[in-house]
Amino acid sequence: MVILAIETSCDETSIAVLADGKVLSNVISSQIAEHTKFGGVVPELASRLHLKNLSYVLSQALHNAKIAITDINYIAYTATPGLIGALHIGKVAAETLSTYLEIPLLPLNHLSGHIYGAAIDQQFEFPLLALLVSGGHTQLILMTRHLKFEILGSTLDDAVGECYDKVARMLGLSYPGGPVIDQLAQTGNPDRYQLPLPLNDKSYNFSFSGLKSAAANLLTKIRNRGEELAINDFCATFQKVCVDTLMQKLTMAIKEYQPKMVVLAGGVSANQSLRKAFLGLESLGVKAVVPKLEYCTDNGAMIGRLGYQEILNNNNK
Template sequence: MNILAIESSCDEFSISIMSDSKILSNIISSQIKDHSKYGGVVPELASRLHVENFHWVLIEAIEKSEIQLEDIDYISYTSNPGLIGSLIIGKLVAQTLAMYLGKPLKEMNHIEGHIYGANIEEKFIYPVLALVVSGGHTQIQLLEKPLDFKIIGTTQDDAVGECYDKVARVLGLEYPGGPKIDILAREGNKNRYVLPISKNDGTYDFSFSGLKTASLNLINKLNQNKEEINIQDFCASFQNTAIETLMIKFRRAVKELKPKTITVVGGVSANSSIRNKFYDIAREYNIEKVIVPNMEYCTDNAAMIAELTKEYIRTESKMED
């Protein structure tokens, strides 16, 4: 079974080809340099660049996979959530290919794709507890069986990645700010600046607007008082608070729901401190399996959509039998 998957929900256009559960190609066209001068993703620019770039992404994905286009059995694409213009470009490319080849077309969910991106190189042992952390989403999802997605906790306002980027911008760091904060934090004193942990209650839900506002207010106050900001210490303090906000809720979910697998997915899962914390939690609660995806599968990519598509096809096939 050969699957061609497309991911275009934001500022990356990616095409992946999977054959018999193996990823043969996963080509990603990134637009970070194009958007960095604006301090964030410009939706209209993102969709326009997708139109300019999809053809070479498709050609490279086919060439690297060494699969003939005519041998593709299924076409899939990200249908939601994401930037409308970017999603439409991916949909049009997928529809055109499916019509030309006369093959089935399948719509996939971006968040579900991120979760199954962790299932590419290692396999889930259910139940699975997943922490989804990205620029637009912060969730805890429970899967008691394949494709059984249950959102048990979500952000009530800003996503954690969005919070990182906004604080980084005020600190004068270039977009995307999250990775730069992570690097600077490694050299800083996490106890130098005091920042609040928001929504520390009995739920699994998150809030990052309070941390964002407190961080921006503290930066402004220090600047007004002409006090020098130690950027490494500030990044370390901010990151420690942001990650502790995530871990308080996730630890509670692990303790109460007792999953066999824990995983962290999404763009922010590339953060070194978060990755280390997951191994600590696995040891603390004797979790059978911890999956921290390869960096290639953390950011938006089509391989995760191919893996999700494969799981849906497999489930549909079992139901028919």
């Protein structure tokens, strides 16, 4: 079973080829350099760049996989959520290939794909808790079997990745802000400054808008006092609060639902401090799985792995 998977939900054009769930190729063309000029993703530009790059990415994916396009059995693509124009480019490409090759089409969910990115190199064990962290989403999800997703909690406002980008902009750092803050935080003192733990309650929901406001207020006070900002320490403080918030909610869920496995997913799962804290959850007697870095950000392989699971489930009905 050979699947060609297309991912165009935001600012990466990616196509992967999988055979029986194994990744043969996973080509990603990033648009970050173009969007950095504007301090964030410009939807219209993203759509145009997908249109420009998609044929080259497709050619490279087939070349790397060492197969002909006629060897493909299924076409999978990201149908939702994402930027409408960007999603449309991937949809049209997928439908065209499906019609030309006369093979089935699999429209898939981008967020579910992120979770299944962790299943590329690891067999899922249920019940499973997934912490999905990205620029647009922060969710805590319970899975009792394949493809059954129960959202226990989600962000009430800003996603954690969005908060990172906004705080980075306050600090005058480049876009995307998450990786920059993460790098600076590695050599900073997280106890130098004080920031509150947002939505510190017994729910499984998240809120990061208050943390963003608190960071802005703290920066204003530092500057008004004429103090020099220790930017590495500030980044370390901010990052510690973000990681502690995520781990606090996840730890509560582990104690309540007693999962066999916890999975970290989404673009923010590339964060060094978060990955370290997440792996530390194994002290609670649960298996902790973090995806390879190449499967953290948006990529075709995660969509292909999700598509493979969809096919397996349908065949077993």
